[in-house]
Amino acid sequence: MDEFQFIQSVTPKFYRQPNVMKGIGDDAAIIRNQHEDTILTVDTMVDMIHFSLKTTKPYHVGYRALAANISDIAAMGGKPTSFLVSIVIPDDWQDQQLNEIYQGMKDLAKNFQMDLIGGDTVSGKQLTLTITVIGSVPQGRARYRSQAKQGDIVFVTGTLGDSACGLHILLHGNENEHDNYEYFIKRHQMPMPRVDFVQACQGITRMALNDISDGIANEANEIALASNQLIELDYNKIPCQSDLYHFSEADRSKWILSGGEDFELIGTIPANEWDILRKVAKETNTKISQIGVVKNNPEKNGSVWIYQHDRYAKLNKSGYTHLSR
Ligand SMILES: Nc1ncnc2c1ncn2[C@@H]1O[C@H](COP(=O)(O)OP(=O)(O)OP(=O)(O)O)[C@@H](O)[C@H]1O
Ligand SMILES: Cc1ncc(C[n+]2csc(CCOP(=O)(O)O)c2C)c(N)n1
Ligand SMILES: [Mg+2]
Ligand SMILES: [Mg+2]
Ligand SMILES: [Mg+2]
Numbered sequence: 001m002d003e004f005q006f007i008q009s010v011t012p013k014f015y016r017q018p019n020v021m022k023g024i025g026d027d028a029a030i031i032r033n034q035h036e037d038t039i040l041t042v043d044t045m046v047d048m049i050h051f052s053l054k055t056t057k058p059y060h061v062g063y064r065a066l067a068a069n070i071s072d073i074a075a076m077g078g079k080p081t082s083f084l085v086s087i088v089i090p091d092d093w094q095d096q097q098l099n100e101i102y103q104g105m106k107d108l109a110k111n112f113q114m115d116l117i118g119g120d121t122v123s124g125k126q127l128t129l130t131i132t133v134i135g136s137v138p139q140g141r142a143r144y145r146s147q148a149k150q151g152d153i154v155f156v157t158g159t160l161g162d163s164a165c166g167l168h169i170l171l172h173g174n175e176n177e178h179d180n181y182e183y184f185i186k187r188h189q190m191p192m193p194r195v196d197f198v199q200a201c202q203g204i205t206r207m208a209l210n211d212i213s214d215g216i217a218n219e220a221n222e223i224a225l226a227s228n229q230l231i232e233l234d235y236n237k238i239p240c241q242s243d244l245y246h247f248s249e250a251d252r253s254k255w256i257l258s259g260g261e262d263f264e265l266i267g268t269i270p271a272n273e274w275d276i277l278r279k280v281a282k283e284t285n286t287k288i289s290q291i292g293v294v295k296n297n298p299e300k301n302g303s304v305w306i307y308q309h310d311r312y313a314k315l316n317k318s319g320y321t322h323l324s325r
Pocket of ligand 2: 043044048049050051052068078167193213214259260320
């Protein structure tokens with residue numbers, strides 16, 4: 001049973017509370033309140049799985065863990081408001097290091113006007129940080145993975161593969177001696193969730209969204225599956241930093257399609273709103289690129305196909321999957 005099969009096996013058949021607008025199956029849950037919808041998400045980061053002290057200082061451990069959770073709020077079209085932190089602390093972690101973890105979270109929280117409102121503290125074998133983020137979105141305006149429709153444009157924010165490249169440099173050293181490697185390291189250690197862009201998108205009538213934590217191959221498939229549409233991507237249109245060309249084509253392609261942890265957004269919007277989206281992107285200083293289209297094809301619905309190196313092939317989920325056994 002892998003991660004996805006496990007989640008499926010624990011998903012309830014129905015929800016008892018009528019105000020559950022979205023339960024399991026998206027980046028976050030949506031609960032209806034009188035005046036707005038509340039967004040709830042939780043993600044865990046574990047030492048030696050999501051970071052090591054070789055790749056991330058304690059400050060970055062805190063910063064990244066909160067950023068990953070805020071990114072899920074952005075992927076629902078919302079803004080983050082508060083968070084709770086559960087921490088498992090091994091004996092060999094010093095007070096100063098723990099302070100730094102919290103400083104990383106504090107600095108990012110300040111950026112979004114978020115409050116730390118609770119948590120839990122226990123001792124254990126591996127440093128583990130579990131963060132719950134609460135956010136809000138105007139009623140009925142959450143962006144779901146299931147909202148893609150035939151004819152939509154598929155877009156992505158920013159550039160992909162940066163974080164995986166940064167991780168590679170941190171783990172194996174900088175084999176290329178080019179001058180921009182600090183950029184990749186920063187993208188790995190201090191990703192910036194796309195909250196401002198998403199907030200500015202409120203005028204877009206319909207948008208399917210997913211944030212890129214595991215790699216676009218995974219995330220595009222999640223939209224295709226939830227929307228029961230065919231997503232066609234053009235590999236040459238997926239944006240990456242020019243310095244990524246200093247690495248082998250095999251590495252570059254792997255990092256772009258399944259590296260993950262860029263915390264960019266992949267989305268789909270009606271084609272006639274593309275110009276509005278471009279305007280929003282310009283206003284918020286966000287790079288956006290059209291990378292594909294949504295089609296309806298009963299034989300291929302629920303899957304992603306990609307044009308790459310003169311081939312048209314199925315793009316399977318290939319990103320980071322926990323519990324592969
Ligand atoms: N152990 C679990 N029990 C109940 N629901 C779960 C569990 N693990 C994941 N989920 C739910 O499954 C869905 C997909 O979770 P997943 O963690 O893959 O999404 P994500 O947070 O966007 O991705 P990532 O964790 O890679 O950032 C979400 O709705 C999540 O709340
Ligand atoms: C030291 C170290 N080794 C490997 C990786 C790569 N990595 C770990 S988890 C993950 C996917 C997102 O996780 P989740 O699905 O839990 O959000 C990725 C790409 C890393 N960040 N640090
Ligand atoms: Mg997500
Ligand atoms: Mg998750
Ligand atoms: Mg994941």
